[in-house]
Amino acid sequence: MFKKSVNKGMEKVKLFATWSSPFVKRIIWALKLKNIEHEIIYEDLANKSPELLKYNPIHKKVPVLVHNEIPICESLVILEYIDETWKDAPRPLLPKDPLDKANQRFWAKFSDDQVLPSFYGYIMKQGNEKEEAKETTLAHLKRVEQLLSEKKFLSGESVGFLDLVFGWLAENSRPLEVVTGLKLFDEDSFPNLCAWRDKFLEVPAIKESWPDQETLIAKYQEINLSKGK
């Protein structure tokens, strides 16, 4: 269906995105960390472009990375593709050791299959469901807190794959706190997580990405994630 044509020295990279998707943002951060020139195409999910539907006919979702007209879908797949294709630029996102890689991939799935759904469940649900989601999320976050003991970043000494995967938590927790009044974790109970959040948001590639923290607050207020709702 898609024939790979490589035009050396003229890599064309496009990313189909939305501003709010946690799965998109991790790709933008990866592209910036790797200094890969790229074009971002923001989609209106209520009115998906023919290009998006052509490149991701099965899931019809963002993110989709298109590299020299070849599409790659699913954010964790895209991250590994970026890391393998632009191997050392400037350094790998994933460790070399297979066991360390396997551990990071395990926790990446934990982020996406467990933590993210329960976190957003806590934000969005009401009543008993909200309470249950809160308890579940706190239990999950305790595991992440443990992962960070004696480590600067989830990936080790420098920001890497697992930090990008969990980055949605660093990026969205404070803006959502401001907008909804719901505070899930603080420095007393989750010192490692809070310290990691601050360090992650200070990494230049992360700090310089749009939308920034203030813009996120404004955008969440616009879509009416109001207090107590």
Add this chain to the structure above:
Amino acid sequence: MGKDDVKLMTMWASPFCMRVKVALAEKEIAYEEIQENDLLTCKSDLLLKSNPVHKQVPVLFHDDKPICESTNIITYLDEAFPAKPLFPECAYGRSRARFWADYIDCKVHPAGRAIWSTKEKDEVEAAKNNFLEIMKYLAGTLGDKDYFNGDKFGFVDILLIGLTTWFPAYEKYGDFKLEDHYPKLAAWITRSWARETVSESLTSPEKITNLVIMLRKMHGLE
């Protein structure tokens, strides 16, 4: 307990354990199997200690270090034991394999379960149609090829083949035959089962179907 001491914790009916066994056989990696017999009421201490997050099999131990989640395990095996690779060589081919791994893992087993875990005719019909819709895309990507990656049995084949032990149960309760809808996919199943690494690693579909009958009885569906 020397270098490359490999153990695999399994349960006989789990298609996720079966796929790891196929991968180990394909890569000719010797291992010791540790069978968990009672996952419903009494998980072993070793399982709870080595997979505290999900408390599920399979768990691979490589020199006593646990690796969890079957797709993750198979990827790990391919990287830690580079001989007889299961993944394609190029980054794009690998990304396609990972995409289909995610698709298979998210969709196939839950969709199949929905067929046999209800008595309501309209729910069964809807579940069957959903399952066939999922198979449509798999059949589409297989196309006319012998295997998902071409002419070599590999990563995506291994992930899917264990799940096919449950297909006759889906066909029984959904009242359909996969080969009537996707004959090339059915032929791929037959072709894959002809491999010794597959036939010796997989539980017989008859045994799985009997398990489904028992589970339905337990839930008052028979």
